[in-house]
Amino acid sequence: MLKLPEGMERVWLMKAKGMREVEIAEALGVSRQAVNKALKDARVKLFEAFFGLSEVFSWEIIRVNAEKGFMVARGKCGDRNTRVYAFYLPGKGVKAFFGEEFPEYILKHAVEVGIADEKSAEKLVKALES
Amino acid sequence: MRLSRTAPLPVRGIPLVLFAVSLSGITVATYLDRIIPIPWETAFVLLLILSQGSAVEVRGDNIVLIYGFGILKQRLPLDSINELSLLSRLEYGTILRHFKAYALTWLAIVLWLLFDFLALKAAGNPIRLYMDLFIIMTSLLFFLSLSVSRKHREILKWVVIASSIFMFTYPYQEWGLRALFPAFIFVLLATLIVRAFQNSDFILLIVRGNSYLLSSEKPEEGLKRIQEAIRHA
Numbered sequence: 001m002l003k004l005p006e007g008m009e010r011v012w013l014m015k016a017k018g019m020r021e022v023e024i025a026e027a028l029g030v031s032r033q034a035v036n037k038a039l040k041d042a043r044v045k046l047f048e049a050f051f052g053l054s055e056v057f058s059w060e061i062i063r064v065n066a067e068k069g070f071m072v073a074r075g076k077c078g079d080r081n082t083r084v085y086a087f088y089l090p091g092k093g094v095k096a097f098f099g100e101e102f103p104e105y106i107l108k109h110a111v112e113v114g115i116a117d118e119k120s121a122e123k124l125v126k127a128l129e130s
Numbered sequence: 131m132r133l134s135r136t137a138p139l140p141v142r143g144i145p146l147v148l149f150a151v152s153l154s155g156i157t158v159a160t161y162l163d164r165i166i167p168i169p170w171e172t173a174f175v176l177l178l179i180l181s182q183g184s185a186v187e188v189r190g191d192n193i194v195l196i197y198g199f200g201i202l203k204q205r206l207p208l209d210s211i212n213e214l215s216l217l218s219r220l221e222y223g224t225i226l227r228h229f230k231a232y233a234l235t236w237l238a239i240v241l242w243l244l245f246d247f248l249a250l251k252a253a254g255n256p257i258r259l260y261m262d263l264f265i266i267m268t269s270l271l272f273f274l275s276l277s278v279s280r281k282h283r284e285i286l287k288w289v290v291i292a293s294s295i296f297m298f299t300y301p302y303q304e305w306g307l308r309a310l311f312p313a314f315i316f317v318l319l320a321t322l323i324v325r326a327f328q329n330s331d332f333i334l335l336i337v338r339g340n341s342y343l344l345s346s347e348k349p350e351e352g353l354k355r356i357q358e359a360i361r362h363a
Binding site for chain 1: 215222224279353360
């Protein structure tokens, strides 16, 4: 399972939480160019992770957002076609869910990185699907 | 590498300015002609052609959006893409949410032509008056197509039915039976245009916080090509 290198993940998470590149650079004591490079590499790695996952399970990609680290896809669960939602979780890698029910930690993560405003599965699906 | 049957829409930058100016220009050409008699309509049609997207290519580490048969280009660095999505397949995805200026151009056309139709009576030109009705209906349907999500698409069907009834009854009341045949052609044409637009798939690209829209008849293939390009960037 893909995990971003620790330093890169820290930069990506700070950006996902809404910090500007200059603020991240100041907070970590590195140059803005280094932050920019880390973010570019993180985006490419996250795209690669989501594309790879959808290829392995033959899911049809509908949306991939590398800035907030999530994917919306269509896949088969048993005999029926259903929505698949995948998230990149810092320190854990990518986790995918069929349908519209999410565990508490996903709702918490979605609020933390600004995917949704509230810890509600309905609000999260609406944010992912719009 | 060219993406097959995929073209960008004029939703931002110079293409959007050209699109908005030319589309509104066409509707005011009659009035401009009275002030300075030059072929305004031809000029605005040429501008409209220039604003239209013709192709999407992957060149090196960039996606190049080509407008006006290669005259205008927008380069999007592959490593700066934040999001890639099939906007038309998202349950609550609307074009209006990402491209307000593009969608509002259609609404502005509707409002201006309503004013022209009701207050100015199309400068006393009966053919233009009739054309106003047709463009109002088509532009309104376009605006609604841009603002209604996949989940609420049923609304559009009812708007098409309501506006078709209006397109038959109003001209019939004003000009009698002779207006029915052109009304039929206009309703058919407006419905076909909007249907073709609705059946297209839209690929949304967000690059450095700016959104770009591609219309595609082969969206899965288009998405795959962009995926491959990002992987090899």
